[in-house]
Amino acid sequence: MAAGDGDLKLGTLGSGSESGSDGSSGSPGGAGAAAEGGGWAAATLALLTGGGEMLLNVALVALVLLGAYRLWVRWGRRGLGAGAGPGEESPAASLPRMKKRDFSLEQLRQYDGSRTPRILLAVNGKVFDVTKGSKFYGPAGPYGIFAGRDASRGLATFCLDKDALRDEYDDLSDLNAVQMESVREWEMQFKEKYDYVGRLLKPGEEPSEYTDEEDTKDHNKQD
Numbered sequence: 001m002a003a004g005d006g007d008l009k010l011g012t013l014g015s016g017s018e019s020g021s022d023g024s025s026g027s028p029g030g031a032g033a034a035a036e037g038g039g040w041a042a043a044t045l046a047l048l049t050g051g052g053e054m055l056l057n058v059a060l061v062a063l064v065l066l067g068a069y070r071l072w073v074r075w076g077r078r079g080l081g082a083g084a085g086p087g088e089e090s091p092a093a094s095l096p097r098m099k100k101r102d103f104s105l106e107q108l109r110q111y112d113g114s115r116t117p118r119i120l121l122a123v124n125g126k127v128f129d130v131t132k133g134s135k136f137y138g139p140a141g142p143y144g145i146f147a148g149r150d151a152s153r154g155l156a157t158f159c160l161d162k163d164a165l166r167d168e169y170d171d172l173s174d175l176n177a178v179q180m181e182s183v184r185e186w187e188m189q190f191k192e193k194y195d196y197v198g199r200l201l202k203p204g205e206e207p208s209e210y211t212d213e214e215d216t217k218d219h220n221k222q223d
Contacts, residue, residue, distance in 0.1 A: 102198040102207035112148030122150040122200040124187040129195040155186045
């Protein structure tokens with residue numbers, strides 16, 4: 001009911017009651033009181049209506065959020081790959097720390113998680129042991145395609161297809177400045193989270209000889 005309609009009807013009823021007693025029209029004061037009462041009634045109705053709409057909106061938002069959470073629980077965790085369950089030991093926990101060494105592409109491919117529990121990958125010429133992240137980089141993980149391979153191009157271009165992998169050494173010379181910056185950022189993230197094992201060798205490059213002291217020093221830095 002609109003505020004104008006309420007004022008008109010309440011005013012008419014007040015006038016009729018006054019004229020019924022003495023035949024004269026209602027007093028200005030009575031009409032004003034009736035109009036004021038109609039205004040309060042309209043305002044109250046509008047408040048109640050608006051509050052109901054707000055509660056309905058809140059309820060709808062809550063239902064949407066609940067549905068999104070249930071989808072995440074059902075599919076999101078599956079997409080990330082299952083980690084070790086209660087009482088199970090992760091592959092990383094049962095393996096000794098790998099000694100520092102360099103790898104050719106062929107040697108790196110042996111550590112894809114299918115032939116050995118240990119998983120390595122390379123980023124920007126650096127090789128990292130990502131075994132403790134096996135739920136991501138293992139054969140069934142969402143990034144398992146990078147296991148035992150040079151992941152630089154795929155990470156730089158946000159590509160999880162085999163097109164991002166090279167069977168030969170990839171010097172990344174065709175990547176633009178933004179993509180190369182992305183590669184360096186990924187390298188820093190892997191350094192912070194995983195063990196740096198050694199370098200990815202270019203064709204014809206000889207591996208470095210690392211002493212036990214250098215190996216221990218590197219591991220202590222990462223700890």
